[in-house]
Amino acid sequence: MQDFLAGVEPFKRLSLSERQRLSAVSRERRYSKGEMVFRTGDPSDAICIVKSGRVHLMKFLEGGQASTTCVMTSGDTFCCLPALDQKPYPVDAIAATDSIVVRIPTSSFQTLLEKNPVFLKDSLCLFCDRLRQVEHKSCMAYDSVEQRLAQALLTLSKKFGSTIPLTKHELAELASTTVETTIRVLSQLKKQGIIKSSRGSTTIAKPQLLEDLASS
Amino acid sequence: MQDFLAGVEPFKRLSLSERQRLSAVSRERRYSKGEMVFRTGDPSDAICIVKSGRVHLMKFLEGGQASTTCVMTSGDTFCCLPALDQKPYPVDAIAATDSIVVRIPTSSFQTLLEKNPVFLKDSLCLFCDRLRQVEHKSCMAYDSVEQRLAQALLTLSKKFGSTIPLTKHELAELASTTVETTIRVLSQLKKQGIIKSSRGSTTIAKPQLLEDLASS
DNA sequence: TGCCTTTCATGATAGGCGTCATAGATTCCA
DNA sequence: TGGAATCTATGACGCCTATCATGAAAGGCA
Numbered sequence: 001m002q003d004f005l006a007g008v009e010p011f012k013r014l015s016l017s018e019r020q021r022l023s024a025v026s027r028e029r030r031y032s033k034g035e036m037v038f039r040t041g042d043p044s045d046a047i048c049i050v051k052s053g054r055v056h057l058m059k060f061l062e063g064g065q066a067s068t069t070c071v072m073t074s075g076d077t078f079c080c081l082p083a084l085d086q087k088p089y090p091v092d093a094i095a096a097t098d099s100i101v102v103r104i105p106t107s108s109f110q111t112l113l114e115k116n117p118v119f120l121k122d123s124l125c126l127f128c129d130r131l132r133q134v135e136h137k138s139c140m141a142y143d144s145v146e147q148r149l150a151q152a153l154l155t156l157s158k159k160f161g162s163t164i165p166l167t168k169h170e171l172a173e174l175a176s177t178t179v180e181t182t183i184r185v186l187s188q189l190k191k192q193g194i195i196k197s198s199r200g201s202t203t204i205a206k207p208q209l210l211e212d213l214a215s216s
Numbered sequence: 217m218q219d220f221l222a223g224v225e226p227f228k229r230l231s232l233s234e235r236q237r238l239s240a241v242s243r244e245r246r247y248s249k250g251e252m253v254f255r256t257g258d259p260s261d262a263i264c265i266v267k268s269g270r271v272h273l274m275k276f277l278e279g280g281q282a283s284t285t286c287v288m289t290s291g292d293t294f295c296c297l298p299a300l301d302q303k304p305y306p307v308d309a310i311a312a313t314d315s316i317v318v319r320i321p322t323s324s325f326q327t328l329l330e331k332n333p334v335f336l337k338d339s340l341c342l343f344c345d346r347l348r349q350v351e352h353k354s355c356m357a358y359d360s361v362e363q364r365l366a367q368a369l370l371t372l373s374k375k376f377g378s379t380i381p382l383t384k385h386e387l388a389e390l391a392s393t394t395v396e397t398t399i400r401v402l403s404q405l406k407k408q409g410i411i412k413s414s415r416g417s418t419t420i421a422k423p424q425l426l427e428d429l430a431s432s
Numbered sequence: 433t434g435c436c437t438t439t440c441a442t443g444a445t446a447g448g449c450g451t452c453a454t455a456g457a458t459t460c461c462a
Numbered sequence: 463t464g465g466a467a468t469c470t471a472t473g474a475c476g477c478c479t480a481t482c483a484t485g486a487a488a489g490g491c492a
Contacts (some may be wrong), residue, residue, distance in 0.1 A: 029429045047420075059354070059355045061355060061358055061359075062431055062432060063358075063432075065238070065355075065358050067354070067355035067357075067358055069351060069354045069355070081344050081347065082347065083346075084340060084341065084344050085340075085341045085344045087344070087348070089348075090348070090351070090352065091351065092250060099371065105222045106360070113337075117330070117333060117336070120333070120336055120337070120340070121329075121336070123340070124300060124301075124336070124339070124340055124343070125300065125301045127340070127343050127344070127347060128297050128300050128301045128303070128343070130346050130347060131297065131343060131346060131350065132297065132303070132305075133353060134347065134351055135285060135306070135307070135349045135350055136306065137354055138275070138283070138350055138353055138354070138356075139275045139277065139283035139285070139392055140354075140356065140392075141283075141356045141357045141359075141364065141392035141393075141466080142277060142279075142281050142283055142392045143277075143357075144449090145448080145449070146446075161449065167468085167469065167470090168467090168469070168470065168471095169469075169470095175357075176355055176356075176357035176358045176359075176450080177449080177450085178449080178450060179469085179470085180449090180450080180451085180452095180471085180472085181448090181449055181450070183469095183470060183471060183472085184449090184471085184472085187470095187472090196468090199457085199459090199469060199470070200467095200469075215278055216279075272487075360478075360479090361478080361479070383438085383439065383440090384439070384440065384441095385438090385439075385440095392478085393479080394479080394480060394481080395439090395440085396442085396479090396480080396481085396482095397478090398440085398441080399439095399440060399441060399442090400441085400479090402439095403441080403442090403479055413440090415438095415439060415440070415487085415488065415489090416439080433492105434491105434492095435490100436489100436490080436491085436492100437486105437488100437489085437490075437491095438488080438489075438490090439486105439487080439488075439489090440467085440468090440485105440486085440487075440488095441471080441484100441485085441486080441487095442483105442484085442485090442486105443482105443484085444481100444482085444483085444485105444490095445480105445481085445482085445488095446466090446479105446480090446481085446482105447478105447479095447480085447481100448477105448479085448480090448492085449475090449478085449479105450475105450476090450477080450478090451474100451475085451476085451477100452473105452474090452475085453469085453472105453473085453474085454471100454472085454473085455463090455470100455471080455472090455474105456469105456472105457468100457469080457470075457471095458467100458468080458471085459466100459468070459469090460465105460467075460468085461464100461466085461467095462463100462465090462466100462467080462492075
């Protein structure tokens, strides 16, 4: 397992012995598709790293709508926030596919933060990235669904490459819209040759045109 | 000036001598209403603290719309992000009123981060708060203008109390909508007795009802 | 004081998008 | 293998909200 951690932020720059100690106290856990990995208000006894599969960070609104804020795949760390400041983390994490998640006890994480300034700095940088990402989406309410979907697809393509293995429903949750509208908009993009679409996946055919749409 | 820093996160827990050294290298600068304090892509030679006045963190979209992501008032620190990871900060900061801003050189900030683990930890906590705030807004696109305005007013009331000294135009930018719609929605809330409204300010009369609206 | 800008306000109109209904195509699973 | 569930797709309808236009009231400035 320390091999796995060697490729994961913010653990990359830990010493071998530190990683080994961390591995010794960590636990792997399997989640089936649809299972909750973390629930709003849970006591945060561990920080989580996706080892395989796909986990979505989501918000559920009172109206019943679901909004996905972040798609986590192999090597992505989440639920660090409450481990740092002991405050609740207001999101739900759900396994979007069968997944394996590595759980590192909060206490071990905190010990490392206190003892290892380099680790603290790397954690800080990881947060800066996350903050930048989220702030980037903060003016989303102004954008049309087409723009929001274009942005979502482009963001996802950094993770998955040009073919994005998400259903239309999952894309809808990322763009904070409905399945029907998502399908309609993507159909238009398909007609224009900008994307290809099939059951359970969408392929970006013309990234440049999609970027134009995203920022227009 | 070290007295001022003593009340500002993340500087509160610095020693007196550390604050004095920081004060010695800091500079105060006045900005007139409408002036740019920080521009997207600026080299980040300093982190900023509002000493008096009001500074808005904004995004300008290609369509010409402006969206305010954050309202900073006395004691609020901003532009820390690029000082931490040397990456660009994709927002514009504009003085919404005549303002005084304290500028601390990035290099001094970085030195402190490296030498003082407590300061690093406090900075980290400050970021956690910011991240939580921004993530909270991430499903905004689902909400109606009424909900977004209600949320904006409630957030602002934590800073300003029940009377919020912003124009309808500024509220519109916070809710990512137009002035006209803002005025129409607020007129309705006024008729229902939930708020009072006058030139340049809005007063929350019934916070509970507003919260119900915000989360419905 | 008078002009000009800003703020607030209201109406008409059109388009975007949510909602509801229907249905074919795939996949899953008992 | 057959039925249920999921995914994709399309149409009709109506509301929300952006846009454009107009105008009154308040404040700033010469």
